[in-house]
Amino acid sequence: MLEMKNIGVGSLAIVAIIAVFQGAVTTLQIAYQLVSPLVANPVIGSIVSDSSMLELAPTITCLVLAGKVGSHIASEIGTMKVSEQIDALEIMGINSRAFVASPKIIAGVVMFPCLIIISIFLSNVGGIFAGYASGILTPDEFIQGARESFLPFNLAFSLIKAFVYAFIITSVSSYHGYKTEGGALEVGSSSTKAVVYSAVLILFSDYLLTQLLL
């Protein structure tokens, strides 16, 4: 529960900020690119909604979370390693890998999909707000577009991505934290490696999942 709180509730603010601005900017850019009397305004809502669900909310949010959550996990476990806390667990006869990493991985795969659902919702809210504030389209038009293009599979695809990314971030970060040897400098280095490797793996798996499932 503590890990869920740290990973889930602790990341809520940054996820909300990213989602709102992501939705707002996407709306403005799509409106800019679709300047044509032949394109109805609700189309903007449908594109923003679908791109949030399929790509922006899961991938961009998880890339940011790779930085926040991944570095936190790697530095926490790395510090435990260099300060002999992991050795203390081993000497007590506790499987330190399972004891330290499992709660973080479970918390990640449970909380990330929740965060992504919130992110999709707030992204649409951001889109509605930007469309209304700039006079491009009304909230009704945005919602009409979003509802017309909604496919339940897109939401499932988004949640599958969130689940996979959560596993990548928490397991890669735990691994790098666990492999830390030395002192404070090495903890920092493990933390950086955790973020970089997680981000690269997220991008690879994004391509792979899109190719396989869409």
Place this chain on the structure above:
Amino acid sequence: MIELKDLHKSFDGIEVLKGISTSFEPGRTNLIIGASGGGKSVLMKCMVGLLQPTSGQILYDGRDFHKLDNKQIRDVRREIGMLFQGNALFDSYTVEENIEFPLKMFTDMTPAERHDRVNFCLEQVHLEGINLKYPAEISGGMKKRVGIGRAIALDIKYLFCDEPNSGLDPVTSRVIDELLQEITEEFQMTTVINTHDMKTVFDIGDHIIFIYEGNKWWEGKKSEVRLADNTELKAFINASYFE
């Protein structure tokens, strides 16, 4: 009793322990002394199972530690307590939670029983009333004592201490030494202490082995240390005095 028989340990072809044989008896403070880099820490890590020896035997009351199956190793480990050089207290836990941790993991005690046991352990290390403090809120000497409290939370038979006096002032060092001796005698534990503090050697060294370049160079009692006819040991003792 812990027995070491012809213990060897190599890293990438470099032999760090070169056939150490000795025995550590219960109810006595057994000290491993020697210069930094001489193999003391490697020896202790092999003994507690953090490193696998290249060859040789470590017997815990006749049980060959590195030939036991996983369940038997876990059973032996539950009889082992260790005080680390850097304390290794869990930062996010309070003092009470740190000492309670092994009890929660390995016993069926109720919360009330665990609380009583924690208070008993804190009493043993003369630290009553700091249950709710975090490690960051207490001094280095207190952290060492909490570490000892956590080590003895379960009814252990073997206590290992890796440089228990490092970073402590002479008065606190003395307190820790006396505490270790007191606990060893009271609970008849087999205590093994890694140190290069000669004051500890002369105060509580019931049985001492001097490790030099991976070999057991000398073995004896504290009363025999000064009289030892061993050049390297003499140099080590004299260097300690000049420090």
